[in-house]
Amino acid sequence: MPGSGKSSFINSMSMAVTGTWHEIAHYSQSDSSVTKCLERYIMFDENCHEVHEPHPIPDYNNNIIFWDCAGFPDATEEAYSTIVYLTLDGRIPSGTNIIDCMDQTPDELRSKFRSRVDHQMTFDRVVFILSADKVVPNNLVEAIKSGAQQGHDVPIMVVVTKEDKCPNRLHLQKRIEEALAAFKLTGNQVRFKITSLYCEELTPWPDRNDYRVMKPNADIDKNLLTIWMSLTDPNIKAKPAPPPPTPQPQPKSSCVLS
Ligand SMILES: Nc1nc2c(ncn2[C@@H]2O[C@H](COP(=O)(O)OP(=O)(O)OP(=O)(O)O)[C@@H](O)[C@H]2O)c(=O)[nH]1
Ligand SMILES: [Mg+2]
Structure with a gap:
């Protein structure tokens, strides 16, 4: 859902793993929504370097x-599940405005993103970010599940954010149970997590002029x-990408004249 903390999740992951705050993904300073496009962000490249860092993380x-x-x-909306399916199939390039795509029909989307951008690319997980202070979006959950299951059957992990915004433990527990039921993940502690993220409201560096931004x-x-x-658990697997279609030999055309 807009403003649930998707971009903050990416930045927070980088902060927790590397110990440095980078605004890798542009996030909103308020509750308004800012991300319009699908954007690819490299956290560790294929040489296991952090972007802009000369040294790889040892043994990583x-x-x-x-x-x-x-x-x-x-x-x-069928358009939403189609967008998810096409993204996971590597057909929607980074930088595509997804808000514009939402108004298109599934057929229009399939025809617009007909070919794969990169045959090597696979998606290993969908991370569904839910905000603890909002009602569980049951319709959207169904749309995303349906998109993720088509083709590669990419596993969905659910992260409930903004735990701090739900101080009443009973309300939080109820919300968690609703979310677990919507995703059919009751009892699953590997694919369902609850946390707060790094944000101005909770973790600002005390000195506004300090480059570190988050404490x-x-x-x-x-x-x-x-x-x-x-x-990063390798035991949670998506289906391997189907091989690209091999060109079929064309039957020799023959013409019978009588
Ligand atoms: N209190 C609190 N605020 C949070 C938390 N996580 C994110 N925020 C704030 O929520 C707002 C929205 O965060 P974003 O990361 O921009 O959310 P988003 O899902 O990427 O938003 P769109 O991409 O625009 O849909 C920002 O002001 C964040 O600082 C959290 O755990 N607690
Ligand atoms: Mg965002």
């Missing part, structure tokens, strides 16, 4: 790329590093 051998997306309204927070880091372990 995963390259990690996040794709940030615009928020979707809570509706079962490290051990509780948030602990949650995020547990999420990281599940996100």
Whole structure:
């Protein structure tokens, strides 16, 4: 959903894993929504370097790329599941305005994004970001599940953010149960997580002029590093991409004249 913390999640992950705050993904300073396009952000490249860092993290051998997306309204529009399916099939290039795509029909979308951008590229997870202070968007959950299951059947991980905005434990528990039921993840502690993220409201550096911007927070880091372990768990697998179609030999055309 718009403003749930998708871009903040990417920046917070980087903060927890590397210990430095970078605004990798542009996030909103208020509750208004800012991300309009699908954007690809490299966290660790194929040499396991952080972007702009000369040294790789020792013994770390995963390259990690996040794709940030615009928020979707809570509706079962077939366009939303089609956008998710086409993205996961590597057909929608980074930089595409997703808000504009939402008004198109599934057929228009399939024809617009007919070919794969990169045959090597695969998506390993969908991270569905839910805000603890908002009602569970059941229609959108169905649309995204349907999009993720088509083709590669990419596993969905659910992260409930803004735990701090739900101080009443009973309300929070009710919300969590609703979300678990919507995703059919009751009892699943690997693919369902709850946390707060790094944000101005909770973790600002005390000195406004300091370049560090966000103050490290051990509780948030602990949650995020547990999420990281599940996100990068190789046992949670998407289906391998189907091989590109091999060109069929064309039958020799023959013409019978009589
Ligand atoms: N209090 C609190 N605020 C948060 C938390 N996570 C994110 N925020 C704030 O929520 C607002 C929206 O965050 P974004 O990361 O821009 O959300 P988004 O889902 O990327 O938004 P769009 O891409 O525009 O749909 C920002 O002001 C964040 O600072 C959290 O855990 N607690
Ligand atoms: Mg965003």
